[in-house]
Amino acid sequence: MAKKILLIDDNRLTREINGSVLEQAGYKIVSAGDGSQGLKKLEEEKIDLIILDLIMPGIDGFEFLKLCKKNPLTQHIPVAVLTIRDSPQDIETAKRLGAEVCLIKHKMRPKALLDSVRIILGE
Structure with missing residues (x-):
């Protein structure tokens, strides 16, 4: 099953x-x-991995991480952050809030994303 x-x-x-x-x-x-x-x-789907942007309207990536990692039903789901923000403070904050890895959009190629996904999922 995929x-x-x-x-x-x-x-x-x-x-x-x-x-x-x-x-x-x-x-x-x-x-x-x-x-x-x-x-x-x-709430609707059984998710194995979340790929999350940080800068979004409404609930941004940081707030999403806080909510996701506080919820016993979702706290186990690994999160990879994919963002344009490459400041060390943002990366550290995302990791402190529970992100497995932080990938920077303008430095990342699709194969790097795929490789990171496979590593996080243990494949």
């Missing part, structure tokens, strides 16, 4: 490109355009 990945990013093109790369590798993709939609998808 592992299910929740992509949360307010940029539709980013969701489509990364979703396509991951689908071609055999993963099932669930998408959300912001943190609120992401939380709703977590």
Whole structure:
């Protein structure tokens, strides 16, 4: 059975490109355009991994991480942050809040995302 990945990013093109790369590798993709939609998808679906942007309207990535890691039903789900913000403070904050890895969008190629997903999922 294909592992299910929740992509949360307010940029539709980013969701489509990364979703396509991951689908071609055999993963099932669930998408959300912001943190609120992401939380709703977590209630509706059994998710194996979350790929999360930090800068979004409404519930941003930091707040999403706090809420996700506080909830006993979702705290076990690994989170990979994929963001344009590359400040050491943001990366450290994301990791402190529970992110497994922080990938910087403008420095990352699709294969690097796929490699990170496979490592996090133990494949």
